[in-house]
Amino acid sequence: MGKRAAADEPLLLPEFSGGHGGGGGGASVSGAVFNLSTSIIGAGIMSIPAAMRVLGVAPTLVLIAAVSLLSDVSVEFMLRYTGWACGPPSYAGVMGDAFGRAGAAALNVFVAFTTAGTLVVYLIIIGDVMSGTAGAGDEHAGVLGELFGGRWWTQREFVMLVTAVVVLLPLVLLRRVDSLRYTSAVSILLAAVFMLITMGIAIYTIFSGTAKMPRMLPDFSRLSSPFELFTAVPVIVVAFTFHFNVHPIRAELSKTSDMKSAVRISLVLCSVIYAAVGFFGFLLFGDATMPDVLANFDRSSGSGVPQALNDAARLSYALHLVLVFPLLHYSLRVNVDELLFPGGRPLATDTRRFVALTAALMAALYVLAIAIPSIWTLFQYTGSTFAVCISLIFPGAIVLRDVHGIAKRKDKAMAATMIILAVITSSIAIASNIMSSISGDEKGVRAVAS
DSSP states (O other): OOHHHHHHSOOSSOOOOSTTTSOOSOBOHHHHHHHHHHHHSSGGGGGHHHHHHHHOHHHHHHHHHHHHHHHHHHHHHHHHHHTTOSSOSSHHHHHHHHHHHHHHHHHHHHHHHHHHHHHHHHHHHHHHHHHBOOOTTOOOBOHHHHHHOSOGGGSHHHHHHHIIIIIIHHHHTOOOGGGGHHHHHHHHHHHHHHHHHHHHHHHHHHHHTOOOOOOSSOOGGGOSOGGGGGGGHHHHHHHTOOGGGHHHHHHTBSSGGGHHHHHHHHHHHHHHHHHHHHHHHHHHHGGGOOSSGGGGSSTTSOOOSOHHHHHHHHHHHHHHHHHHHHHHHHHHHHHHHHHHSTTOOOGGGOHHHHHHHHHHHHHHHHHHHHHOOOHHHHHHHHIIIIIHIIIIIHHHHHHHHOTTSOOOHHHHHHHHHHHHHHHHHHHHHHHHHHHHHHHTOOTTTOOOOO
């Protein structure tokens, strides 16, 4: 494609032509809800049953509700200051308005690391589903391995390579967020299918007498320290980290004022799905719940249902992640481009740079997914560092900075509370993770049956 043709393509970040208050596109509220829900419901849902294994059902449900509420508050803060920011109507623009160029650059770095970590998790989960897990002592076969046995083309590296090049690359080469609205709708449907299949299998085990009532509260005998309870917090934080996609989706709404409603609808919908999948996943597998619960849906699941149903659960969510992948890759590419080429031409108008950056990012994500076998490790560290800053600390800091003098006293109190809670819980989680890594004790974070 030549430069003229490239210039005719829709921009990656559509021009915001409505000033501070108007709309920039013709997308509907339902389209925004689909895209937001797709941004929220990603790989994090696969570790919520494992979080329930650590915390118990009741504390996990309370934590989901609390993080969802704080996410709504933090997005509201972001949107409120977007209307006053002197820079572009983006998260980076709001951070730059409050903290200068350093603030915008810090956000870009954090978003890049968070989205890269999440996309690596997606590839790991797809590899788990198709080729199985590789952990010593707790191997679970993949769908291809169960159907065809161990062949060269069922190996993890080859399956993930084919997925990245043949399936994902055409999707990530789309240049406009709203182009993904149909895949987003399908991905939410697939997430609902996975939830319904999981519920069906769980209900079957209840009536067949093989299910055990999940623990409502944590089992401290399984933890090396009470502080290990905090290692589940980053998992839930990651599950609600979608803030970097708020402004691109908002820019395409016909009325940007509808964004608050779209965010709240999405958060309620996703919280319900998280709670249902977490409860029924934990009900099915109990203390044998893996960090990636999809790995439990193999022939060793012991649920007593046909293996085809287990495979349908795994495949439905793997396909969901395939459809979510391009939406997060979009944010990763934009942020990396801003870091590498500040002040350059819009990425959508530079085809060579667009394709080269996309290919380089896909290659890097593939290598990392091969090198890092466990999603729980990534969730713990990205959730307690980058994700918590993006979703809680940075929005709170913007309000406390209050360069335009629009924050009320209760806003600053809420912002301070968000930051204090985030710093305390993340610090404890990081310390506990480091101590577990040094001692080699993963009892609180590995879901291996005792």
